Amino acid sequence: MKILVIGPSWVGDMMMSQSLYRTLRAEHPDAVIDVMAPAWCRPLLSRMPEVNQALAMPLGHGALALGERRRLGHALRASGYDRAYVLPNSFKSALVPFFAGIKRRTGWRGEMRYGVLNDVRVLDKAAFPLMVERYVALAYDQPVRSAQQLPQPLLWPQLRVDEEEKRMTAAQFALAAGRPIIGFCPGAEFGPAKRWPHYHYAALAEQLIAEGYQVVLFGSAKDRETGDAIVHSLSETAQAHCKNLAGDTQLEQAVILIAHCAAVVSNDSGLMHIAAALNRPLVALYGPSSPDFTPPLSHQARIIRLITGYHKVRKGDAAEGYHQSLIDIQPARVYQELSALLQPVQE
Structure with a gap:
C-alpha cells in the first residue's frame, strides 16, 4: 500500500x-x-x-x-x-x-x-x-x-539520531567535551508573551554552570537577541560556558545537538516538541498558552504552569512584553524539576 x-x-x-x-x-x-x-x-x-x-x-x-x-x-x-x-x-x-x-x-x-x-x-x-x-x-x-477507543498507549513521536552524529556536530560547534550540556530553548513563535524571561534563564544558567554543566541556547535567527540577553546577564566566568547558537544552526544541526543534551529547558515552542521526541529530560514552561491540547509527548517531560485555561495573548502585560504568569515561575522551581530529572543520569 x-x-x-x-x-x-x-x-x-x-x-x-x-x-x-x-x-x-x-x-x-x-x-x-x-x-x-x-x-x-x-x-x-x-x-x-x-x-x-x-x-x-x-x-x-x-x-x-x-x-x-x-x-x-x-x-x-x-x-x-x-x-x-x-x-x-x-x-x-x-x-x-x-x-x-x-x-x-x-x-x-x-x-x-x-x-x-x-x-x-x-x-x-x-x-x-x-x-x-x-x-x-x-x-x-x-x-x-x-x-478512549484508541489503542493505548499511543505511539508517540521518536526521532532517530546516532551517536557519531552527536559527537561530530558537537565538535563542529566547539562544545566542551568535559561538561554535560543543558539546552535552553528561550524563543517562541509569538514573541515575549510565551517566553520565560531572559533574566530567569540567566539565573538558572549561572547555577548550572557553577555545578559543572555548559549551557547551549537554541533557536532561530529571530531568537538571537534573546540569547544574547541571556549571555550578557551572566557573570564573566559563566559566559565562558554558555554558547548562543540561535540563528547559527540549521534545523538538522539543532536536532542533533538537542539529542546530545543531558536535559532541556524550553518555552512552549517547536523545539520543545523536538526535545520530547528525542526523549531528552525536559522542563517545559507554559504561560498563556495551554498544554491541554499540545503537551510535550514524553514521559521524561515536566510541565510548569501557574495558571489554568487558555489565554489568547500576543503581547505580555509586564515589562519587556513578558506575561506575568511566566515571570512568576521562579528559577528555583525550574532547577528543582530539572534536578529531579537529572538525578537518574547522575546516579
Whole structure:
C-alpha cells in the first residue's frame, strides 16, 4: 500500500504527526508513506523511520494557487498512491490528493471538504482533546468516535539520531567535551508573551554552570537577541560556558545537538516538541498558552504552569512584553524539576 500524507506546516504539529505515521505502519506493515510538507520539514521527516520520503510543498501557508495545486496533483498521478491523509483543516490542503486522483482521501471535515475528501470524519473536539489523538484517529479504516477507543498507549513521536552524529556536530560547534550540556530553548513563535524571561534563564544558567554543566541556547535567527540577553546577564566566568547558537544552526544541526543534551529547558515552542521526541529530560514552561491540547509527548517531560485555561495573548502585560504568569515561575522551581530529572543520569 502506498500512502501520501499532506503534512502540517508548524514544527510542533509536524512532530505530533509522526504518531500517525507510526500508527499507520503498525496497522499496515507493508505501507510506503510519503509526506508532502514545506521543504524545511525535511530534516525532521528524514529522522522518522516510518517515512519513505519527504515531498516538498512549494506553496506558502496562505496561498490558494489553484493552478499550481492542480499541476502538483497531476504530477503525482503516476506515483500510484492508494490512500491520502490530509492533516491541515483547510480546503486548499485537500486539493493536491484530489487532483492526483487518489482513490481514498481521508481527513477531518474542516472547511466543508466534502468532495475533495471522500472519507470525511466529523470531529467532536471534546472527544479528542489532544491534537495527537486527532491525528492518530485518522489511521483507522473505521471511524473512531473518541480517544478512549484508541489503542493505548499511543505511539508517540521518536526521532532517530546516532551517536557519531552527536559527537561530530558537537565538535563542529566547539562544545566542551568535559561538561554535560543543558539546552535552553528561550524563543517562541509569538514573541515575549510565551517566553520565560531572559533574566530567569540567566539565573538558572549561572547555577548550572557553577555545578559543572555548559549551557547551549537554541533557536532561530529571530531568537538571537534573546540569547544574547541571556549571555550578557551572566557573570564573566559563566559566559565562558554558555554558547548562543540561535540563528547559527540549521534545523538538522539543532536536532542533533538537542539529542546530545543531558536535559532541556524550553518555552512552549517547536523545539520543545523536538526535545520530547528525542526523549531528552525536559522542563517545559507554559504561560498563556495551554498544554491541554499540545503537551510535550514524553514521559521524561515536566510541565510548569501557574495558571489554568487558555489565554489568547500576543503581547505580555509586564515589562519587556513578558506575561506575568511566566515571570512568576521562579528559577528555583525550574532547577528543582530539572534536578529531579537529572538525578537518574547522575546516579
